[in-house]
Amino acid sequence: MKKFSAIVLFSGIFVFAIAQVKKPSQTKKPAAVKIKTSATKPATSKARGAVVYKTFCIKCHQVDGGGVQHLNPPLAEASAVVAKDKSKIIKVVLNGMTSKEEIDGEVYGNNMAPHNFLNDQQVADVLTFIRSSFGNKASAVTAAEVKKLRPAKKK
Amino acid sequence: MQKLLVAASFMLVVSGVFASGTPKEKKAHKPKADPVNAGLKLKPGFSAVAFAENVGRTRHIFVTPKGDVYAKLERPKDGKAIILLKDKNGDNKADETSGFANYGGTGITIKDGYLYASSNSDVYRYKLNSNYEVIDTNKGERIITGLVNGEQHNTKSIVLDNSGNIYVNIGAPANSCQEEDRATNSKGKDPCPLLETAGGIWQFKADKIDQTYSNGVHYASGIRNVVGLDWNTEVNDLFVMQHGRDQLDMFPAHFTAHQSVELPAEIMIRVKKGGNYGWPYCYYDPFQKKTVLAPEYGGDGKTVGRCALMDQPVAAFPAHMAPNGLLFYTGNLFPEKYKNGAFIAFHGSWNRAPEKQEGYYVVFMPFKNGRPAGDWEVFADGFAGVETVNAPRQAQHRPCGLAQGPDGSLYVSDDVKGTIYKISYKK
Numbered sequence: 418m419k420k421f422s423a424i425v426l427f428s429g430i431f432v433f434a435i436a437q438v439k440k441p442s443q444t445k446k447p448a449a450v451k452i453k454t455s456a457t458k459p460a461t462s463k464a465r466g467a468v469v470y471k472t473f474c475i476k477c478h479q480v481d482g483g484g485v486q487h488l489n490p491p492l493a494e495a496s497a498v499v500a501k502d503k504s505k506i507i508k509v510v511l512n513g514m515t516s517k518e519e520i521d522g523e524v525y526g527n528n529m530a531p532h533n534f535l536n537d538q539q540v541a542d543v544l545t546f547i548r549s550s551f552g553n554k555a556s557a558v559t560a561a562e563v564k565k566l567r568p569a570k571k572k
Numbered sequence: 573m574q575k576l577l578v579a580a581s582f583m584l585v586v587s588g589v590f591a592s593g594t595p596k597e598k599k600a601h602k603p604k605a606d607p608v609n610a611g612l613k614l615k616p617g618f619s620a621v622a623f624a625e626n627v628g629r630t631r632h633i634f635v636t637p638k639g640d641v642y643a644k645l646e647r648p649k650d651g652k653a654i655i656l657l658k659d660k661n662g663d664n665k666a667d668e669t670s671g672f673a674n675y676g677g678t679g680i681t682i683k684d685g686y687l688y689a690s691s692n693s694d695v696y697r698y699k700l701n702s703n704y705e706v707i708d709t710n711k712g713e714r715i716i717t718g719l720v721n722g723e724q725h726n727t728k729s730i731v732l733d734n735s736g737n738i739y740v741n742i743g744a745p746a747n748s749c750q751e752e753d754r755a756t757n758s759k760g761k762d763p764c765p766l767l768e769t770a771g772g773i774w775q776f777k778a779d780k781i782d783q784t785y786s787n788g789v790h791y792a793s794g795i796r797n798v799v800g801l802d803w804n805t806e807v808n809d810l811f812v813m814q815h816g817r818d819q820l821d822m823f824p825a826h827f828t829a830h831q832s833v834e835l836p837a838e839i840m841i842r843v844k845k846g847g848n849y850g851w852p853y854c855y856y857d858p859f860q861k862k863t864v865l866a867p868e869y870g871g872d873g874k875t876v877g878r879c880a881l882m883d884q885p886v887a888a889f890p891a892h893m894a895p896n897g898l899l900f901y902t903g904n905l906f907p908e909k910y911k912n913g914a915f916i917a918f919h920g921s922w923n924r925a926p927e928k929q930e931g932y933y934v935v936f937m938p939f940k941n942g943r944p945a946g947d948w949e950v951f952a953d954g955f956a957g958v959e960t961v962n963a964p965r966q967a968q969h970r971p972c973g974l975a976q977g978p979d980g981s982l983y984v985s986d987d988v989k990g991t992i993y994k995i996s997y998k999k
Contacts, residue, residue, distance in 0.1 A: 475926045476819065476832075479963040485922040486964065486988075487646075488724075515753070517723045526723040527747075530755030 466546025482551030760868030807942035893931030905980025
């Protein structure tokens with residue numbers, strides 16, 4: 418009974434939501450990534466990074482940064498995430514990850530698409546957030562560090 | 573109602589503690605009493621025990637006519653991935669454990685004097701004696717080999733019919749066959765080349781050695797990934813549960829994050845030979861009650877297009893709950909309404925973040941003549957051990973495999989901690 422009413426409620430939301438997206442769907446492809454933020458832009462890199470995380474990362478890496486067993490690697494207290502050498506984690510965000518090497522003793526199946534549509538500052542912000550959240554206590558990442566590792570644009 | 577029952581059982585536990593009350597001895601080395609119903613929430617009349625614990629990452633299970641349990645482990649434990657559990661003194665707890673086979677995997681079943689088990693690329697069988705014990709664990713025959721073993725959806729579930737055939741799911745090593753897997757706005761490959769060797773069900777002979785794709789029958793196509801499957805003996809047909817696609821909101825022009833949480837349905841398919849169930853071109857929308865075109869192929873959430881030609885599911889369940897076990901109940905222990913009905917073990921979702929996760933329970937759906945005969949309901953809950961699962965790693969147990977005991981009891985495996993639950997019924 419509870420399930421049934423939940424489904425009715427969801428379908429209501431669904432129909433409403435469809436009506437909402439109908440119009441934007443007829444516009445052209447989004448040219449650049451815009452992230453919805455509240456009117457006041459968060460001041461710190463970590464706070465901005467939290468918004469990026471919620472938009473692009475949370476579905477796979479989860480609200481607690483714990484990932485999903487066998488599928489999506491955890492970020493919480495993961496050795497590569499908190500490593501002193503930030504280059505690996507910056508490259509994963511920019512280039513994605515399809516290799517299936519062991520990560521802290523486990524293998525994870527899902528592919529991560531490149532997130533090179535994020536600008537240098539957005540990558541720095543989200544990594545700063547990740548490296549200082551979920552029990553992680555690693556240093557911030559700067560836009561300059563990201564810029565150095567971003568592959569040259571293909572023509 | 574369910575809440576009330578839980579509260580009532582808690583009160584029983586609490587009053588039990590006080591009644592036996594020797595509070596001064598509370599640190600004494602008494603064995604800890606088992607939690608009521610092994611921590612599960614069940615309907616009135618049903619009870620559960622932990623038949624075995626810490627078995628390993630237990631995927632599918634099978635109970636022999638003697639009441640012994642075979643468990644297939646996702647990865648070997650102490651070098652063994654097929655575990656045999658016996659309850660010798662009849663107290664509903666396994667008291668003898670043995671094992672063999674060093675390959676991890678998911679599928680395990682028994683048919684006509686053989687034990688069948690799968691790795692993520694092969695299927696083996698072992699001859700059984702009259703007590704359903706493997707005669708020589710070193711003499712496994714490899715009956716199927718060389719199946720696609722990608723990193724995604726690589727587990728192989730198996731079931732046999734009554735005509736000497738074995739059915740194997742071969743999951744597609746992708747989410748939706750995009751040019752770039754799981755990338756925003758990445759188009760689907762058309763036709764999807766993965767469908768030639770995966771994303772479907774293959775049929776092989778149960779008794780031939782080293783069969784490959786060339787010996788098998790491409791039985792059905794357009795099925796993204798299956799873990800739970802069963803042969804329905806009432807209508808003599810194969811039924812499977814599909815793991816539906818993830819991340820529709822990779823196409824933000826057409827899908828909001830919330831729609832991506834609620835779509836598509838996890839579907840049950842009555843597999844007909846030669847059937848095509850639509851993946852990756854289509855997905856099933858439970859609210860519109862139809863199969864619609866996927867955004868990778870030009871869909872917008874409403875357009876049907878080529879999906880009008882696809883075969884349809886027989887039942888739909890909420891999105892992303894990951895059905896890992898399916899069992900049509902043929903026992904006589906449970907009340908009449910359960911006869912021939914479907915039990916489904918939902919492993920639990922991850923693709924609903926940032927909303928709370930769903931599943932992590934076993935449901936029941938009544939069936940008649942191979943068709944649903946009523947709404948589904950949660951049959952056994954509480955595996956996760958927490959009221960709300962916000963992230964999968966919070967779940968202490970996740971239901972995966974289902975099996976029926978010779979007395980009609982239902983066994984459920986857990987692939988987190990390796991508990992095997994036995995659920996019984998008393999009027």
